[in-house]
Amino acid sequence: EDQVTQSPEALRLQEGESSSLNCSYTVSGLRGLFWYRQDPGKGPEFLFTLYSAGEEKEKERLKATLTKKESFLHITAPKPEDSATYLCAVQEPGYALNFGKGTSLLVTP
Amino acid sequence: ETGVTQTPRHLVMGMTNKKSLKCEQHLGHNAMYWYKQSAKKPLELMFVYSLEERVENNSVPSRFSPECPNSSHLFLHLHTLQPEDSALYLCASSQAPLAGGNNEQFFGPGTRLTVL
Numbered sequence: 001e002d003q004v005t006q007s008p009e010a011l012r013l014q015e016g017e018s019s020s021l022n023c024s025y026t027v028s029g030l031r032g033l034f035w036y037r038q039d040p041g042k043g044p045e046f047l048f049t050l051y052s053a054g055e056e057k058e059k060e061r062l063k064a065t066l067t068k069k070e071s072f073l074h075i076t077a078p079k080p081e082d083s084a085t086y087l088c089a090v091q092e093p094g095y096a097l098n099f100g101k102g103t104s105l106l107v108t109p
Numbered sequence: 110e111t112g113v114t115q116t117p118r119h120l121v122m123g124m125t126n127k128k129s130l131k132c133e134q135h136l137g138h139n140a141m142y143w144y145k146q147s148a149k150k151p152l153e154l155m156f157v158y159s160l161e162e163r164v165e166n167n168s169v170p171s172r173f174s175p176e177c178p179n180s181s182h183l184f185l186h187l188h189t190l191q192p193e194d195s196a197l198y199l200c201a202s203s204q205a206p207l208a209g210g211n212n213e214q215f216f217g218p219g220t221r222l223t224v225l
Contacts, residue, residue: 043201096154
């Protein structure tokens, strides 16, 4: 069975302190790896889709990268409004997305 | 309305009640999903409807009953729930990932369900 593991479980950063979140996966034949942001009490908000090793995508202070075994979500100079839980998911054959447990990010002023 | 909407946003029910959750998508998608999100656990896929036909049912107890009358609407009918069913229930939609295509799913805000 495909597995998705996210680390760290929680991360606290000072405003402006760059860092990376990790998503490692085991899957036979990657069809897509997705990053979502989830604020407390809300549904996940789609951020990125990555399809093949070496691919990178950027959105404001976020940059997602993909290798054959893991994906990183790099956060450059974060702001307090970047505080949220970031979810990684791998597309399985069929309709299912296999989600990790998420990384809870807190950015303090 | 835009995106995926869900009603109600909060629901408190007793174990003997019957209630329904509603989801509507305004994205022109043809696949819809119900997920359960509990604390400290990954999202759990419950049901998938594609082109209004149920295509996945992940061993969900029969006290949860989905209904998809058309490609824009999805319901989850609840009856005789247990306290452990308390969770955030999320609806999502996507273009059906036919022929190996991607499955970018877009989520609604969720219904926070508490079973007493």
